Amino acid sequence: xxxxxQTDVGPSTRPSELVQELHRITTELQAVDLTQCSxxxxxxxxxxxxxxxxxxxFAGDRQLIEIADRDLPHKTGHRSITxxxxxxxxxxxxxxxxxxxxxxxxxxFCAASNVGWSSGPRPE
Numbered sequence: 298x299x300x301x302x303q304t305d306v307g308p309s310t311r312p313s314e315l316v317q318e319l320h321r322i323t324t325e326l327q328a329v330d331l332t333q334c335s336x337x338x339x340x341x342x343x344x345x346x347x348x349x350x351x352x353x354x355f356a357g358d359r360q361l362i363e364i365a366d367r368d369l370p371h372k373t374g375h376r377s378i379t380x381x382x383x384x385x386x387x388x389x390x391x392x393x394x395x396x397x398x399x400x401x402x403x404x405x406f407c408a409a410s411n412v413g414w415s416s417g418p419r420p421e
Contacts, residue, residue: 319353326346361378361382364378364381365378369381
């Protein structure tokens with residue numbers, strides 16, 4: 298497969314800087330002590346996090362469109378954008394949640410039960 302080297306990218310761009318900042322903030326948010334929040338503040342934090350997730354999903358969709366428009370999957374020897382995106386994970390495998398027990402109980406994951414499971418046991 299053809300690799301696109303980091304030298305093709307050039308100096309750090311604003312999008313790259315923003316993603317680095319996003320990772321820094323996300324790491325901090327994952328570790329922050331929520332017990333210090335009042336009930337109202339915790340609700341506001343959770344609502345803000347949900348809005349951020351929706352906005353980040355939109356940003357990711359824009360990136361996928363740009364990747365497809367540039368035909369990067371085929372340029373790098375992948376048959377599909379899905380295969381290309383899977384290749385982007387550090388192990389080459391689909392990315393797993395950092396905290397799978399939490400992900401199983403997350404409303405987005407549980408919503409899958411409304412459409413059925415394609416394989417494997419259904420989480421309890």
